[in-house]
Amino acid sequence: MATGLMGFLIDQRKARLAQKKNIFFVRVGIGIIIIAFAVIGSAVMMIKVSNSYQVAIEEIKKDGAIKSEIGNIRGVSLFPAGSGILGLVYSKTPGPSKIIVTVRGEHGYRDTEIEIYRPLR
Numbered sequence: 472m473a474t475g476l477m478g479f480l481i482d483q484r485k486a487r488l489a490q491k492k493n494i495f496f497v498r499v500g501i502g503i504i505i506i507a508f509a510v511i512g513s514a515v516m517m518i519k520v521s522n523s524y525q526v527a528i529e530e531i532k533k534d535g536a537i538k539s540e541i542g543n544i545r546g547v548s549l550f551p552a553g554s555g556i557l558g559l560v561y562s563k564t565p566g567p568s569k570i571i572v573t574v575r576g577e578h579g580y581r582d583t584e585i586e587i588y589r590p591l592r
Contacts, residue, residue: 473504473507476500476504477501477509480497480500480501480504481501483497484497484498484501498544502544503588509563510557511556511557513560514556514557514559514560514561515550515551515556517560518551518560518570518587519551520561521587523587523588524551524585524587527585527586527587528547528572528585528586531544531547531572531574531583531585532544533559537574537576537581537583538576540576540578540579540581541574541575541576541577541579541580541581542576542577542578542579543576543577544560544574544576545575545576545577546574546575547572547573547574547575548572548573548574548575550569551570551572552570552571552572553569553570553571553584555568555569555570555587556568556570559587559589562589564589565588565589566587566588566589567586567587567589568586568587568588568589569584569585569586569587570584570585570587571583571584571585572585
């Protein structure tokens, strides 16, 4: 959705420049989308390098139910999903957050919900 909106704003910028109209609000919209991508990208990277995420992924790799469903686990999705991502990284209160990772196996894929605990800082 955001990439489609970004494409629309870029097209609007080109059209407005050709018509010699003001492009201030188009630039603001593009800037907001770029900042949102940066915030979400940094949150994903902070989660992936956290110790609690690594422990959760190791538990998924050991889970017999997942192995029986999709076979030997080959990998985990590059980008975790879920509403708990930003809260996990940018919230000041400790506690659990649920995120979803896609686990790839020999026989298919499975979306798995994991719970990661944000430690006290």
